[in-house]
Amino acid sequence: MSANNQTLIKEYKDKWYIFTNVNAEAWNEPGKPHIFSIKHAQGVYNSRDEAYEAALKLDAECGPYGEGTEYGVQFNRLCKDDTLIELTE
Numbered sequence: 001m002s003a004n005n006q007t008l009i010k011e012y013k014d015k016w017y018i019f020t021n022v023n024a025e026a027w028n029e030p031g032k033p034h035i036f037s038i039k040h041a042q043g044v045y046n047s048r049d050e051a052y053e054a055a056l057k058l059d060a061e062c063g064p065y066g067e068g069t070e071y072g073v074q075f076n077r078l079c080k081d082d083t084l085i086e087l088t089e
Contacts, residue, residue: 006071006079007059009051010036012087016051018043020058024071025080033086034078 008019020042026034038044042058045051055073062069071079078085 003063003070004080005062005069007055007062007069007073008036008078008085009048009055009073009075010085010087011048011076012038014046016045016048017041017087018045018051018055018058020055021062021069022078024078026078026083027081028083033084035086035088038087038089 004024005021006024008022010017010019017036017038018041019036028034043051043054045054052073059068059073060066076085077083
């Protein structure tokens, strides 16, 4: 069975937030966003490039053997069902 997970980067109020080990699909109604709280972010960065570099390192640590997530680092959406992510405080 596959892990069905990813590392997500999303911008919110001029900061870039990283969420690791996120389920790669939301099973929401089509067009309905999935909501994440910034309180659960594993990292907050000032630039997209900084966030991407950090996300690659965090992603590599996921999994029981450090093999990373199944779908790697993704921006803004859950990659399996293309669900848009909204961040809240």
